[in-house]
Amino acid sequence: MGSLPRSIALAAIALGLLANTHAQSPKTQKTIICFGDSITAGYGLDSSQAYPADLQRLLQTDNVRVLNRGTSGATTKDAVASLPQILALHPTLVIVEFGGNDGLRGLATSATRANLDRILTALTDAHIRVLLVGITLPPNYGQDYVKDFTALFPALARAHHAALMPMIYDGIYTLPGTIQPDGIHPTAKGSQLIAQHMLPLLRPLLDNPR
Secondary structure (H helix, E strand, O other), X not given: OOOOOHHHHHHHHHHHHHHHHHHHOOOOOEEEEEEEOHHHHOXXXXXXXXXXXXXXXXXXXXXXXXXXXXXXXXXHHHHHHHHHHHHOOOXXXXXXXXXXXXXXXXXXXXXXXXXXXXXXXXXXXXXOEEXXXXXXXXXXXXXXXXXXXXXXXXXXXXXXXXXXXXXXXOOOOOOOOOEOOOXXXXXXXXXXXXXXXXXXXXXXXXXXXX
16 A cells, blocks of 8 residues: 555544643633622631631642632522622632522512522522522521522522522531621631532532533
8 A cells, every 4th residue: 555645644643633632621710709798708808718718628639610709698688699700700610609698688589589589599690500508697687588599599490490508607607716706707717617618619610511
């Protein structure tokens, strides 16, 4: 059999090099945005002690970048206003952690539900994975109000087929040294535990992007 024409041989070599380069190229980096209030922002802590920083350390070998977009005092209404900035970053996944300030201010649960619904709708329409994080309120806010408020999160997660962390402090709040003296915000230890509890919920979302 005769040798291949020079042009065909060169093309074959080029294709081989391209395929090899593609095979050796690093995986596309994925971005998680932690979109929340003071719990996400790390109120009372150094930024390196907030739970998004702990997530970054836990995910550092997975080619994942974690961005902290937490704002102390933010309500769900504030979150709706900030949503275009989040969408502009084109994240792979957004952790939505809002509602606590709505509850502490005694805002109508219908308004909180509507705002979170707008956020989840916008994210899912943009083909962004979502982890919705819930929270509850002290019993002195009234049994009916606390019940309605706490039920918001699983109801919205079901409606939007979103992953859910029902209670951010589940298994944490009663542990010594995990909550600051204000009784609301996590310590560095509490933030570490939040990140550890989130990790199993995040991995399937990162492995199966929309």
